[in-house]
Amino acid sequence: MVKSEIAYKGRAVESLQNFETVKYFAAESHELNEYSGFIKVWQGNKVRSERTLAALNACQKIVICLGVTAVMYVSVAMVAQGVSRTTVFVCARACTANEASAGGAHRCAGGS
Numbered sequence: 555m556v557k558s559e560i561a562y563k564g565r566a567v568e569s570l571q572n573f574e575t576v577k578y579f580a581a582e583s584h585e586l587n588e589y590s591g592f593i594k595v596w597q598g599n600k601v602r603s604e605r606t607l608a609a610l611n612a613c614q615k616i617v618i619c620l621g622v623t624a625v626m627y628v629s630v631a632m633v634a635q636g637v638s639r640t641t642v643f644v645c646a647r648a649c650t651a652n653e654a655s656a657g658g659a660h661r662c663a664g665g666s
Contacts, residue, residue: 555596555599555600555602555603558592558595558596558599559596559599561592561595561596562589562592562593562595562596565588565589565592566589569585569589621650622650622651625646625649625650626646626647626650628646629642629643629646629647630643
């Protein structure tokens, strides 16, 4: 995407610098077609990049939800078996809620 953006911006600058030559040789339609091609390539790359980032974000949310679910399941199982007290469940719930919303494990450990 960056290469296509550089290409279309470079072409725009070049067209603006040479507008008198383009006018003199009546090549406006050629310049327009060439610049439009650069824009279409850039737009296609931008859409593909946004789709990729959206898919990555969705996968990341799924992984976080699965992790939170696993932590809650283990902590409930430990409390149900009598291995630990409900304070462990409350702490696990608070940390996982903080992790899921803020995305920072360091906040659970008391770091800033």
